[in-house]
Each structure stands twice: as C-alpha cells, then as structure tokens.
Amino acid sequence: MAAFLMTLPGKKEEESGLSSYYNNKTTIIQEARVFNDSPISPRKCRALLTRIVYLLYVGETLSAQEATTLFFGTTKLFQHKDSALRQAVYLAIKELATTAEDVIMVTSSIMKDMQPNSEVIYRPNAIRALCRIIDPSMAQGVERFFKAAIVDRNPSISSAALVSAYHLFPSAKDVVKRWVNEAQEAVNAKSSSSNFFSTPTAGSGYLGFGGTSQPSGPQTIQSTSYVSQYHALGLLYLIRAQDRMAVTKMIQQLGGGKSGAGTTLKNPMALCMLIRFAAKVMEEDSNMQRQMFDLLEGWLRHKSDMVNFEAARAICEMKNVTAPQLTKSIAVLQLFLSSPKPVLKFAATRTLAALALSHPASVASCNMDLESLIADPNRSVATYAITTLLKTGNEASVDRLIKQISGFMTEISDEFKVIIVDAIRSLCLKFPSKHASMLSFLSGVLRDEGGYDFKRAVVEAMFDMIKFIGECKEQALSHLCEFIEDCEFTKLSVRILHLLGLEGPKSPQPAKYIRFIYNRVVLENATVRAAAVASLAKFGVNAKDENLQKSIRVLLNRCLDDVDDEVRDRATLYVKTFSDAPLAAAYVKEESVFSLSALEAKLVAYVNDPSAASQPFDTSSVPKISRAQAAQDAARPSTLDTIGVPTAKKAADAPPPPTAAETQSAYLQQLADVPEFASYGPVLNSSANAAALTESETEYQVTCVKHIFKEHIVFQFNVSNTLPDTVLEQVSVIMVPQAEDSGLTEDFIIPVPSVTSASSPGTLYVSFTRDLPEEYAVASFQCTMKFISKELDPSTGEPEEEGYEDEYQLEEVELSAGGDYIVPSYVTFGAEWDRLKGAPNATETFALSSMESLKAACDSIIEVLGMEPLGGSETPASASVHTLQLSGLVPGGGGKVLVRCRMTFSRGQGVTLELGVRAEKQEVCNLVLAAVGG
Template identity: 80%
Template structure:
C-alpha cells in the first residue's frame, strides 16, 4: 500500500520539529548514558511519522538511524522496545547490513521470552532476513503459528504472507500449522506486562493490559482470519484443494457446523466460494447451498456478504435470489446506516440484471428516499428507477429533482445513468426525463457528471426519434455556457450529423456560429466542420449560401486550423465528389488493419510489383477511429493465451490490432514465406479444451489465398511443475472428405513446460480449389496429451467476412443493381429480437450499423449489417427485417447485396 505524501500539510513549528535533518541530528540521544526511554520513544515516533508522510531517508541516513536504534535492544522499557521494532521494520527496506541484528531479534522470538516482545520481533524478522535464510527460521515460525496467544499467532501468519513471494517452498510446508490455527476452537489467552508503563502493541481482540502477568481471554478468533488467508495463498493454484477446503470449513448446508468463529474469516471464505462458483460449474450447486446457509448466521457481516455473493453471481437463477433479497430487505429497515447503505447498493446493482425480484423491496426503498443519509437515498431512488413501472416515472423524477443539489457528483452520475436506462425502457416518458436532464445540466458539476448527462441525451437521440428535436435544443442551450472543450466538440459533431436532417436546420446555425466567435481554437475548428455539414447536406440553396458567407468570415481567423478547414470546405462546396469524400463520408480506414496490409505488402516481393490494393482494408466509423487512436499498440501482445492473473486486465485489443499482430507473428515462420499475405485471421481463438483441464489449448485460423493454417496455442497450467511434454503436435483430419483440403505439414513444439508456456503448433492445409470455399468441421484424430477435444469449424462469417463500417443508406442504394438475394427464415428457438440480433451478428461476423444491434421494439426490428469479403471480393451488406411472436419465434427476411454473387450465396448459406 502506498500513501500519498503529506509533507505539504506541515507548517511552522511542527515542520521544524519533524524536519528530517533535525531528527538525524537528535539521534545521538540513542547513545546517552543512561538512556532516557521517554526521549527515545519520542524520537522514534518522529522517525516513523516522517516515513508515514512520505519522507525518504538516504541509504547512509537510514543505516545510521537503524543501527542507532538497535542499541536500545537491551533496555527494559517495554514501550521503548516496541517502538524500536516499529522503527527498524520500516528502516530495514533502505538501510544496509540489516541482517546483523537477526540474532538480537531471534532472542526475543524464543518461547521463554516475554510475550509482549514476540509478536513485534516476528514482524520485524520477516523484513530483516534474506529469503535464503527462511529455512533457518522455519521452526520458530511454525511454533509461533500454533501458539495459543492470538497476538503471536497472527504476527507469524501475517509474516508468512510477506515471505511467500520469496520463499514459496518454505511457506508451503507450514500448511499443517495454518490448518491447526484455523481449527482452533477454544478461547485463546495471552499474558500482558506492566513493566515500563507503556502498554504494548499487537492483536488481542478486546484484550486490556493488566498488572503483573495475568491471563487475558480473547474470543475474537482473529488468528482464524489470517490462517485461512494463508491456506488459500498456498492452495490457490489447486482448484480441487480450494473447493475441498471450503466444503470442510463451510459446515454443511446450514453453516452451523463450521469451525470458523471469526466473522471476518467467514466473509473471506464466502469470497473464496464466490470465486469457485465462477470458475468451476461442477460445484456451483453445492457452493450456492453453502452461501444460503450463511444467510442465517448470527453476524450481520456474514449475512450481508453471503447475500451479496449470491446476488453478484452470474450463474444464479432468478428463483434462487429470493432468500438473499429477503435478507437485504431486512437490512433496509435497520437502524444502522451502514447496513442500509450496503443493502441499497447491492439491490441497485442487482436491479440491472434482475429487476423483477428486486421489485418486492420497492415499498421499503420508497421509505428511504427521505433518509438523512443522502448516499442511501441515492441508491434507493436509483433502484426504484430500474424497477419501477411507467406510471411511477413522473413521481420518481419529481422526487429526484429535490435532492440532486445535496449529493456529490459521483452519486449524480449514478442517478443520471439510471434515468437514461429508464428512458430507454419507457420511451413515451422521454419529455419529462429530458426536462429533468436539461435542468441538472444547468447545475454546478464536474466533467464526469456533465458528460454523463450529455451521453444520456445522445442515447435518447439515437434510440428515441421523437426526442431528437427537444434534446438537440437543450444541447444547443448547454454549449452556450459549456466550460468543457471535449463536450462542446462532441455536441457540435452531433449537431452536424443530426441538424441537417431536422425540419428546420437553420435554427441550429446560430448556436454553432456563436462558437466560432466566442470559443477557443479547438471548438472553433469543430464548429467550422459542423457548419460545412449543414451546407453540404442541405437541399436549400439559400442555406448553403448562408453557410458559405459564414465560412468566408472564418478565413480571417487567427488559428491556422480554423482557416484551413474553412478553405477546404468552401472548395468542396463546388465539387460534389470532394464533398462526398471529405464531408458526407462517415467512415475511415482502420489504422491497425491498414498497418497490417502495408507490412504484408512491403515484405512480399511478388505483391510489391503491383499497386497497393486497399479495397480489402476494413473501415470503421470516425468515433471508433478516435478510440483506436487512443489505444496503446498491441503488436507484441497477441499470439497465445496467457495464464489468469489477479492484476487488472489491460484494455482488450481490437480485431484489427489482433490481425496486425498475427501478420507479424506468421512472418517469422519461414515455412509460410511462399504463402503470400494473410487474408484473414479469426479474431477470437476457439477453445479446444475444457476449462478445468491442466492443459489449455486454443486454435486460431489463418486464411491465405490458397492455404489455411491452424495455429494451436498451448497454455500449461500444470499442477506438477516437473512434467515436460516433448514433440507436441496436432493431428487434424477433415470430417467431410469433400471439404477440399489436403494437409501440407505440421510444425510441432519441441518441448513444453509450465515455464515455457504458452507454446504454438502450426498445421497447414492447401485448398485443392482456391475458388471453392471449404465448409464443415475438422476433427482431431489423435493427440499426445490426455485431453478432451472440440471440433474446429470453418464458417462464412468468422473466416471469410470481416466487419467494415459503411453508410448503409447510400451504399444499399448504390448496390441495388448488383448481385443480390432475399430469403425468409424462421428461428423458432429464439425468445426475443435481441437474441436473434446477437446470433446473426455472431454467425455473419459483420458490423452492425446505426445502433441496429439493439431492438427498440419487442415485436418488429430491422438489423443492418456491413462487411468486407476476404480475397478482394468486395463489400457485402445485409438487411434483416425481423418479427417476433410468442410461441412461434423470430421470422427473418434476409436481404443481401454484394459486389460478387458468390459472396451473396455465402451469406445466405451461413444463415440457412
């Protein structure tokens, strides 16, 4: 854990008193004879304080202070001795030769030492010793872990956490002692000391210092919490061992037989159970039964943790939520604010996926709208917005307006997101919700809050056509006083897209031109582009002339970007082809895909003899291009699956970036040098093995002009590190002999261990007739590994069509006279239009356009798709008109237009 520096908080006398130079000079007090415990304790406190606020000591300074501090080991003052341990533990990371004090520390670790020193000595020792010395002190730590004194036991267990990354093999041998600490059932006792009058530091759970050496009873069982964490740390790579540990410590379905008496330990066990539920589907039912048993525990902490775990699980059915929601409902009426806050926040998150079960708590949630704790009230109203019906919308909006000014921006964002979801759920109430959003947009707030409101309005414009005029008017008023450049630019871009399509486009021009007069250069440039779109897309000659006059005034702007844009657009007004390319066109080349194409073109001598053909490079929208430009390069991050990690995952690379990475990877294999450029590589590797097997295998298909290469990546998560696999290969044979593929060769993996994972095996096939598109399954006949295998399928979408953005209306009309086909299909297994859209997009692997992937009606919808056929076959568009009726399913009218007939047949066959 890193603390922010607090040095700037000091001033005056305190700054001088806690000055590093002053502290180092006063360190001579450690050498006084006799030693003054009071002065030494005060100086040690100042040293620890300086380290806490972020002050750093040089190596020489830290070493001087460290060894000056160690001279106090012989002092009999217990409080001073404990302060010494705190100081040397913090200075040990910077000072040199700290191992020299090991013998002094170990003297205080002896069983016959005063119990007040042992916990601090244990904590200091794990920071002092070298990892290679861990085995030498192993017996001391083992004895300390099973000590009946919880202060000593917890100190040893926590120290084991710090030692584990450097001495895994040694710490793993302490599993029996950790298990014994978990199973401890009797109340522990330890002895305090009154010598020195300074008390002592350490865990004790409610213990108080007594005079003399009196036994002090502790019923906190805190050692169980730390011991359980250490057991999991040791066993976390063995899923079966973790599952068995949870079942043994869980105490059965009721949870009454558990050996864990500490509430925090039970909460930790519940979190481990939740992780197992997500990773292992075979034990989901048993784990959920355990969680339901803990709902009846006497501790509110355990009740809530179990309820939250059930509610957050992705594998729980709605009927399994009843008991956990009942527990959370009881918390809603609790007098404790923390329980009400926890319950409302959990219910608010659950309402996103299961609003109907949460609706049973609406009466209790409405009572919390007036709660004095505004955080509780915020989550209560947010949950009601997600679970309420259409009749309650106006009443809820009125209640929200009353306390928006009393909450922080963080909670305002939560409420705005809930209002956006509610508006999409009940489009007929858009007017009142837009009025609410425009009102809060005028309130004080930061960038994140204002951005959330603007994004909500954008979504309403996109999905609710009736709200467009009202929303655009509110946005125009907002940019008059908007202080955030990014938001102004986004709104101007939207006005340029939607304004020319409105019945009265001229009314927006005044707001746009005001930005040219009053704003900074970035906003002025965006306003010029927006004005140009009005001039190009408008059918009124008078409007075009007015826009031309305004753009000519921009030629005198002080910023060259504004002047250049104005000059460009004035030029394209007179030439329709230029206007279509530079103003009307909403797509651009994907930079990652274009880079991959250029790399392949430069490295292929045969291709370099001809001009570069960019017709096969997919396009993306300008909004996607802006996001892609902000992404880090991932050319060296693709190639094979990686082991699971607990660290935050980086942003997933796009399909184009993966394609670029695969091109670079295949170029390093000399056997593929004569194959030419890669036409396409599958964006998502196919999982060939079950998730619980020790050897994880995935497959990526690379499509060349006359060849297909299957790249099998092996990711070893073997629990036996000494296992070595040699000459690993994959044997693949077509399931259908008429598939038109013949095997060329296999590039095996010489050896594979957990240290060299992941490894890659290549299997190459030649297409007998390159004009023929191979379909069917490829089945593995043999493998030198004991794993269960799945089939690899060559499909139309994922292998021969790549997503590509296009302006659907104009492209659809342009391709009217080309190859086309229209077929009708019935998808009886689909229970909604959304499920049908997702399935069609997955099968065809095409780009959904205009937000058509999200149906706005439950009965009728039109899905628009665009793609690029590989091998230079050109563009392909698909329009799916869908109707849904209960009992029948989804009926689809599929219309396909492409530049070549074989591509049309390919798309129709994929759906059929």
C-alpha cells in the same frame, strides 16, 4: 470567545509549519544520533521512530544510503528491553527494509524475539519484520519457526505467521506449500483466551510519545474473534488455487452442509471469504452450481449479518440466475432495508439496484420498503433506493420519482449523480412517452456544478434520447447548444459539435444552430474551433437553403486567418469542397472512415512484403468504421491483451496495453520468423483476440490465434507453464476436425522445444491447407496438447534426464465466419444495399425457438457473424418485430457483404428470422447462411 475562535486558523497554520519542519527528512536524519546515546532514552527514540514512520507514510522517499544509515541506527535499539520501544523498532525496520542495503544482517536479532520462550508481545512483530528481511533462499532455514508460530495458541502470533506466509508465497512457493497442514490446523483450531498484549512497564510511555500514566501491572485482552481462521483460510486458498478439485473439496468440508450449521469456521470474515471462493467455483464450473448454490442458501440463515449479506449478494450476481433462485436472497435483502444500521441499508439497496437491471420483476417486491428510504437521511441510501425504483417502477410513478430526485441532487457526490443519470438514461428508452419530464430533469442537472464524468453521463443520456426518441430531438439539441456556451470540457464540446453537424442540417430550422457553432470559433481553444469548422461545413454541404450555404461560406472564409494550422487547413479544405461535389461527398457527406488500427496493420504488412512492391496498396480490404466510432476510439485506450502472456493483474505502473495495430504487427513478425511460412504469401486476417483454451487458474494456460492466408490457415498456440518446478519439452497440439470433410488438410506441426515458466511462454503452430481456396471452410477441432514433463533439479535448476509423456485436453477451437473470415466494416446501409441489388444474394428463413427475446436473437447473430451493426439496429425492449442490419468485409478478395435480418418474436415460439444476404461473391453468401444455419 469570538476573538479566540478567530485566532484558531492562524494557530493551525503555525502548527502545520512546525510539523513541516519537525518531520523534515534532513532534520530526522540529523537527529538519528539519539540512537547512539548512552544510556538510551526510550522516550526520545520512540518519538524519532514515530517521525520516521510518518515520513515514509506520507510518501517521502529515502535514498539507499539514507535508509541504510537509519536502518542500522534503529537496530542498535535491540539492546534495550523497553517493550514499547521494541515495537516501534519493528515498525521502523519493516518500512526501511525495502530500501536499505544489507538488511539481512539483522536476521539473528529478530529471530531471538521469535523463540517460544521470548516475550509474547515481541513475537508477532518479529515474525512480520522477518518476512520483510529474508530473501527466498533463506525461507527454508526459518521454516520451523513459522510452522510453530502458525499453530500457536495465541491468535496474534498465529495471524502474524499466516499473513507473513501469505506475503512469502510468491517468492518461496515450494517452502510455503509445505505449511498446508499447519494452516489447516489453524483453520480448525478453537479460539482461546491469551495474554497477547501486555501493558508496557511503568514510565515507558506509548508509541511515539512519553508518559507515565499507564496502569501498573500486566493486562490481558481476551480474544474470541477467531481472526486467525480468516488468515489461515486465505493462505490455504493461495496454496491450492491451481487445483480446482482441492478448492472445491475445501469449500465442501468447511461449508458445514446445506444448513451451514456444521461449519468449523466461527469468524464471519472467514465465512465471507469462503462464500466468495464458492461463488468463483460456481462461475467457473457449471457442474458445481447446484452444490455451491445449496451452500450459499444455507449461509442465508447464519446469525451474522455480514455472512447473510455476502451469501445473498453472491446469489444475486450468479450467471443465468432464475427468479425462483432469487426468492430467499431477496427476502434477506428486504429485511436489511428496514434495519437501523445504515451500512446494511446501503449494502442491500446497492445490491438490489444492480439486480434490478436483469430481474426488475423480482426486485419489485421490495418497492414499498424502497419507497420509505427515499427520504433517508443517508443520501447514498436514498440514491440507490430511487435508482432501483426507477428500474422497477411503472410509467405512472416516473414524474413523482423524478421530482423527488431533483430535491437532493445538489446534496450528493458526482459518483451517485452518475448512477442516477444512468438510471434515467435507461428509463428514457423504457418509457419514451415520459421524455418531456426526463429531458427537463437532465437539462436542469446539466446546469449544476459537477465534474467531467457527471457531465459526460448527462450528455450521453441526451444523445440516446436524440437517437431513439424523435419527438425530443429539437428540444434536446437546443439544451446541448446552451450547454456548450459555457462548457469547460473540450471533449464534450467536440462531441456535441459533431452531433450538431449530423443532426442539425436535418432539422426544420437548421439556421438556429449556426450562431452557437460559430461562437465556438470565436471563443474557444483550437481543438474546439476545428470541430466547429467541421460542423459548419456539414451544414453548408447538406443544407438545402442557398442563402444558408452562402452565409456559411462567408463564415468559413473568416476562419482562413485563424492562428492554428489545423483550423486553417480544415477551413481551406471545406471551402474547396463547396464547389466540388465529389470532394464534398468523400470528405463531408461520407459517414465512414478507415479503421486506423486496421489501416496501420495493413500498411505495415504491405511495406514488409517484398512481393507487394510491384502492386499498388489495396484499400478495399481495409474495414471502415463510423466517424462517431472513430472519435470514441480515439478518446479511450485499447484493451487488447499482450500476445502469449497469460491474464494477470496489472500493476499500477504497468505500461499501457498494445494497440490493435501493434498486436497485428507482432503477429506478422512472429510468422515472418518461421521459414516454413515464407511461401504462404501475405496474411489476409488474424484473430483480434487470442481465444483462451484453458481456465485462467489451471497449471497450463493455452491461447489460440488463427491466421488466414490465401491457400492456408495457421493456428498459433501460446503455451504458458505455471508450475515452477516442472519443464515441458516437445510441446505440440493435435487437432482433429469433428467433421470428416472439413475442407482442410493438415500440413505440419511446429512444436515448442521447451516451456519452462509462465514468464516465458512458448509458441507452436499447426498449419492446414485450404482444399478449395475460393471457398470458406468452417470447422470445429478437438485439441489435445501433448508434451514430455520433466522435473527440475532444485540444486542446479536443470531438468532431469528422464521424463514422462503426458497430454492435456484443451477446449475446442472453431474456425468460423465471424472474426476469422468476416471483419466488421461500416457502410451506409441503404445506399450499399441498393448498389448490390444485382450482386450474388441469398435469402433463407430460420426458426430460433430457443431465443427468449429479439434482443437475445440480435446479440447471438452479431456474435456468430462478427459483423458491424448499423444505425437502426438497436432493439427496443418490448418490440415484437425488428430489422437488424449488418455490414462486413471479407479480406483477400471476398469483398463487402451486407445482411438484413427481419425478425418476429412470439412468446412460447421464439424468433422467426428471415435472413437476406448480398455480397460481391456467392461463396460469401453461402458462408453467412452456413454460419447462421449451423
């Protein structure tokens, strides 16, 4: 027996090699001659078709000629009546249709199998295949077949037609929209028993392989799953997605009232889909929250566990959900925790773990049930249980929980390890007195095996401990030094070396870190060596020990012979700075650098502006960021949206989004193409992101970008029309300031001549003059889009001669301090605050009674002012007194502005704020006070 088992691996390898040859593309194409045999052998043909489908499934690509040859060879098999062979033919032609040419020629053969009097087993496959074959122009010709199939009593035929209609919708919207009544009938139809699968005739064999072992005679499989309701509901929503009122009405009709008992939906998956629709409506329209919430609570009592969980999860993920609203959904999830089904336990613990971030007190009622799951054999369940307990437990339970976590960290995947580390990371800030046990745990798992994401999560957790818990800084830095000795991830090594350069010189014994840093110069790749050289330079400049400075100078001199240019150049620069204090202050001690995206945009504008040639480039208008932020920005891609393009799902192979510099350059190019703006001069600032003025699913989508000039403000509106059979002409936006004296006077409106579809958005402009250019006008505008709507002639595609005037109400547009006039810019706050001591300043006290915590007050102030929060601005969760430090820059001569917010929190009275502002101009101080006071 042992000898036999030892030979099995060799046998598997032999079979793998045979399979590789057997399913080779060239071999299959050569064997396709079997389709031309007379008489046809169903067994051989099914086997070959199976191999074709398998070949495509594993990712093999066929040329158009190869796919066409196989496709039309396959269609010859329609002459044979073998039912299993016919099913295999449909599977093959569906996959080949996307590559083959002239596939439309097989339409008539497929439609024969769609006739009501044809074999029931053929019709679903024929419907699915026809959906892949026809082009949009043929959809109207097969409409009656699809309508009849959608309302067919056989659920397999109805589902096939509904799913095919779903796939046809993007290319034939107008035709599919006419099937709404049939889809509604499919939702309301009751399931019936039907013979939707018949066993193939004797001797025919199953798909792909022959055999005669099937039972004789037809068999009937009874269907009571109501699965067609699921497909019909998905199609109905797709048709009505652009009409929120229709979607809301559909949810209310199918919801069955507060109890959910009167619903016509019997399929649990359909009900889960309806719950997701209700949650989406509730998220987008706050006025519907009460009605939708009552429906969700009714579904908590449904007999299906799937529906119960989906409703509970939707309630837990609601925005601004309150503790009383969570009571029933948490009770349902608590019942699932004691379920014998692992999937229910996993779903409940994962939902509670996410909810514990925002409502730990509400989740704490489940702690006893979660405690019993720590030893659950399913480690995924145990991971989420412990993660939730870490978020909801008290300080006394920390050591015990961490000990239990350590016992099974090696048994779970990196994905769950990251979840646990993130929970530990938040726990460090909640219970800083327990930092010793948590740091010991993190250092232990840092030595374990794991991928980049896991190691990065541990390192980030240690970074936070160093930043917020001073007592553990020395120990944490020592653990990180040991980690980089054998770290295989370059990015992590660079980040740790940067941190050592910042924190090491401040430690009581900075010399103990030098050995670890210089080892990287000797042993690592060029990127890490360059980072190590920069870190050594920080020790040499910032250290007070002269002997240490001499030692570092010696080490840097050794780096002058490095084989890499970057390392040699850095070493040369830093050796020079040691003897030149101004150079050291600018290139080593300085903690900020120019924002590369902003610098690039300003340089592009400077080069393209003919009037700027006689003046030097002004770097004072370029915002700065911290060196740490610059390193993080370089490691992750930009997420800015494309100008004028509505939000959409990005394809897997879509090009990367434009950078901030590319976005700003595109704005400048668009403005340069408008002759009316030629005399306005350079753009001082443009909105970083386009503000959406409509919902994402409305028929018209409008975004707004604000451009600030020295004496003017231009509002750019990007308009998209999602209605395919309508064209908008003479599109303009009427802006009415809410205040009588807004400080702005409207100049003109540049309308869009025509907007045809969402793929070609139009851009219009509204220009205002700043009455007092030296001041900063803050205003809010009511906006109405006016246009002439014309229908498109379906035969010619041209708009009709006559249309009707219409208007569409948009969201308000605000011209504010943050993002419009003030841009975030990093500085060393203490030194800069002292420098501006004699500059214009202002101090005022505000009562923020609506704020429930200091963190909420800080977030609100940062959002309103749009400034950079500096070191020390982080808000402890339980603090009652806090100081927020902000820094910004006003392009166009406004200069720097610093804000110091001293806050005290009292429960029941809110936050009391003392706002201190120092700036280079008094008008900027007034702008900040007006922004917060308004």
